[in-house]
Amino acid sequence: MSGIASPKIRIRGLSKSFGPKRVLDGIDLDVETGTSMVVIGGSGSGKSVLLRCILGLIQPDAGTIEIDGVDVLGQTRRAQDATRERIGMLFQNGALFDSLPVWENVAFGLLARRGKGRIGRVEARSKAGDVLRQVGLDPSVGDLSPAELSGGMQKRVGLARAIAARPDILFFDEPTTGLDPIMGAVIDGLIVDCVKRLGSTAIAITHDMASATRIGDRAAMLYRGKLVWQGPASSLLESGNPMVDQFTHGRREGPISMELRR
Amino acid sequence: MRLSLLIAALGRGVLDTVRGAGRLALFALNGVSHWFRPPFYWRNFVTAFLEFAFFSLPVVALTAVFSGMVIALQSFTGFSRFNAQSAVADIVVLSVVRELGPVLAGLMVAGRVGAAMAAEIGTMRVTDQIDALGTLSTNPMKYLVAPRLLAGLLALPLLVVIADILGVMGGFVVSVIKLGFSPSAYVANTIGFVQPTDVTVGLAKAAVFGFLIALMGCYQGYNSKGGAQGVGGSTTAAVVAASILILSFDYVLTEMFFSR
Secondary structure, eight states: OOTTOOOSEEEEEEEEEETTEEEEEEEEEEEOTTOEEEEEOOTTSSHHHHHHHHHTSSOOSEEEEEETTEEGGGOOHHHHHHHHHTEEEEOTTOOOOTTSOHHHHHTHHHHTOOGGGOOOHHHHHHHHHHHHHHTTOOGGGGGSOGGGSOHHHHHHHHHHHHHTTOOSEEEEESTTTTSOHHHHHHHHHHHHHHHHHHTOEEEEEESOHHHHHHHOSEEEEEETTEEEEEEEGGGGGGOSOHHHHHHHHTOSSSSOOOOSOO | OHHHHHHHHHHHHHHHHHHHHHHHHHHHHHHHHTTSSSOOOHHHHHHHHIIIIITTHHHHHHHHHHHHHHHHHHHHHHHGGGTOGGGHHHHHHHIIIIIIHHHHHHHHHIIIIIHHHHHHHHHHHHTTHHHHHHHTTOOHIIIIIHHHHHHHHHHHHHHHHHHHHHHHHHHHHIIIIISOOOHHHHHHHHHHHOOHHHHHHHHHHHHHHHHHHHHHHHHHHHTOOSSHHHHHHHHHHHHHHHHHHHHHHHHHHHHHHHOO
C-alpha cells in the first residue's frame, strides 16, 4: 500500500447556499479508493446537496471536488459527462422512469452510451436480466412497469440501474428509507455485495444507524452544513462526540437543536 | 410614499415578466438546438407525435365538425336577412380553414396534450427522474424536450388538415340536409372560393401553435417545484399560458398574412 495515494474523491471548502440558507459550509472530505463512506445527519443538514454537488447536478458556490485528482467542477461539459458515466446513483425514492419497463430502466445507462461502448436493445435486454439476477430479482420482472413493483423491489431495480454500467463510484441516497427492517437489511446486504464485487468507492447518506454500520467503512456527520465528525463506521454508536451520540441514539436532549422553523 | 411603492411593485412585475420571457426563450432555443445535435431520440418523438396527432384526433374531429355545423347555421341566419345565403359555403370554408381549424384544434390539444406533458415532466422533476437522467449520461433537454417540441411543430398541422376537412363537411351536412342547399353547388362554391394561401397560412399557424403547446408543457413541467400541488400548478399554468399564446399569436399571424 502506498501512503501517498490520493483519495478517490477529495472535497475541499465546499459551500452552497440557497438564498439566505447556507446548506454546505466549507466541507472537507476524503473518500479513499474502494471504501464506503456513510454520511449521516438530520433532515436538511445538506447530505443530499453534497451528493448532488459531486454529481454535478448542483453547482456549488465555492470549493473544489476532485475525482482521481481531477477537479470535476472545472471540467468541460463533455468531460463532466464522461465523469458521470463512472458514477452510479441509487436515488432515495428509486426515481425509476415510469414510462419505461423495468428492463429498460436497468439498461438505460448502457443504451445511452455512444461510440465504442454502444450496445443494441437485444443485448441490453439480456444484460438487464443478468443485473436483475445480481440484485435478487427474476429477469422476468424486467417486463413489468415500475408501478407494479413493491417499494423493496423498486429499490432493487434502482440498485440494478446504478450498477448496470459497472461504475467505479456509487452513491446511495437514503437506500433503506421507507422499507421494513428486514427489507432494509436485504438492500444493505446487496449494496455491500455490489460495492465489493465491482471494487467501487461508495458514498451513502442515511438516517438509519443500522444501515450506516452495515454499509460503511468510514462515517461522517453533517450538522448545519458543517462536517462535525469523521471516523470509522464501526465506532458510530460510541464515537465519544456528543453530537454523534445524540443523533445515533436518538436523544431529545443534547447539543443538536432541532430547527422547527427557519 | 405610496406612489413609490406602487412604482416599485410595477417595476418588479415588469422585470419578472421580462426575466420569465427571457428564460422561456432560452429554454426554447436550447430545446430546438438539440434537433440538430445528435443523438435524437426518435422513439420519444414518435410517442409524442402519436399523442399529439393520433390520440387527439377524436376530440379535435368532434370540435371541428360541430364548429362547421354551427357556422353554417349562424351565417345562414345572418345572411338570409340580406338575401346573401349563397355566401354560407364561402364563410364556412374561410372561417374553418383560416381560423377555427387551427385555433380550436390548438386549444383542444393544449388542454389535452399540453396538460399531460406538463404533468408527466413535472412528476419526473419532483420524483428525481430528471436528475436520474442526468446521472445516466442523458441530457434531459435532449431526451424529454427536443422530441416533444418537434412533435408539436409537425403534428398539429396534420391534425388541422383533418379538422379543416371535417369542419367543412360539418357545414356541408347542415347546409344540404337542414338548409336545403344543392350539394354540387355547395361543393363548387367551397372549392372555388378557398385560396391555397388560406390553407397554407392556416397550417403555418397550426405549426406555431403546436410548438407553443409543447413548449409551455415542457417548460412548466421542467420547472415544477414541490410535490403534487406544484405539478398541478404547472399543469394549469401550461394550459393557460398555451391558450393565451395561441390566441395572441393567432392575431399576430392573421395581421401578418391576411391584413391587406
